[in-house]
Amino acid sequence: MNIRNLTLAALTAVGLVAAAGASADTLGDIRERGAINVGIDLGQAPFGMVDGSMKQVGSDVETAKALAEGLGVKLNVVTVAPANRIPFLMTGKVDVVVASFSITEERKKQVDFSKPYAVSEVVVATTGGLALSGPADLAGRQVAVTRASTNDSLITDALKADNVDASIVRYDDNAMTTNAVLSGQQDVYVVAQSLLVPINEANPSRKIEPQFVLRTYPLAVGLRKNEPELKAWLDTWVTENLANGKLNGIYETFHHAKLPDVIPDA
Known part of the structure; x- marks a missing residue:
């Protein structure tokens, strides 16, 4: 490669590095386009789902609608799954993601987050009217949980921290764990509270009721x-719509619970 080509290559490399570090203007692009492309997981009820009329519904769907309305633009829903939320953002397939996307330190290395607009809570739940107030009440009981899940780690750590002698029964997926509890094999279930809404709607005769919260994820x-x-626009929008109750109203409609008075940042 001659000196001229080396110089051009060096200048190109510098330009690419500078572009990568420069601020983009997706907000301006959205307004100019008149539409926002939002990634939503439609397989994660009650956050996102498709009802019997093939209508997209759920708390994240309604949140995205309100967000688009706040911007004064059309909403384009792009279906995402947990594994491709970040890739879809990074490649520009979506402008933002509203898909039960919890804030974690690992994710913050790759993407940014607005102020939290809702929560996902991991709870200890029971059937048959069994009342529990904390991990100590699990002594001598069997606790159903999905193997190798975050819920598994949380309950294992909680029992160990309080030196509680309980038996953790692990199943290979959420469906198997839910079926075990509904069939009466265990009456204690560590589960994301959001999952209880569709489970209880489908099984009204054996409701699984939350007893206490293990962890809250923003x-x-x-x-x-x-x-x-x-x-900056998203942070202001979230702050205003938490204060006026709109985001809580959306959450309560689909999750049958209120948002915490204070939502943790992480």
Whole structure:
């Protein structure tokens, strides 16, 4: 390669690095386009789902609608799954993600988050009217949980921390764990509270009722890094719509529970 080509290559490399670190203007692009492309997981009831009329519904769907309305643009829903939420953001297939997207330190290395607009709570739940107030009440009981899940780790750590002698019964997936509890094999279930809504609607004669919260995960709008204008707009929008009760109303409609008075940042 001659000196001229080396110089051009070096300048190109510098330009690419500078572009990667520069602020983008997705907010301006959205307004100019007149539409926002939002990634939503429609397989995660009650956050996102398709009802019997093939209508997209759920708390994240309604949140995205309200977000688009706040921007004064059309909403385009792009279906995402947990594994492709970040790739879809990074490749520009979506402008933002509103898909039960919890804030974690690992994810913050790749993407940015708005202020949290909702929560996902891991609870200890029971059937048959069994009342529990904390981990100590699990002594001598069998506790159903999905193997190798976050819920598994949380209950294992909680029992160990309080030196509680309980038996953890692990199943290979959520469906198997739910069926075990509904069939009476165990009457204690460690589960995301959001999952109880569709489970109880489908099984009204054997409701699984939350007893106490193990962990609260904040959920936020995901966006690409280096988007200061969009992040500022989202943060203001979340703050205003938590204060006026709109986001709580959406959450309560689909989750049958109120948002905490204070939503943790992480």
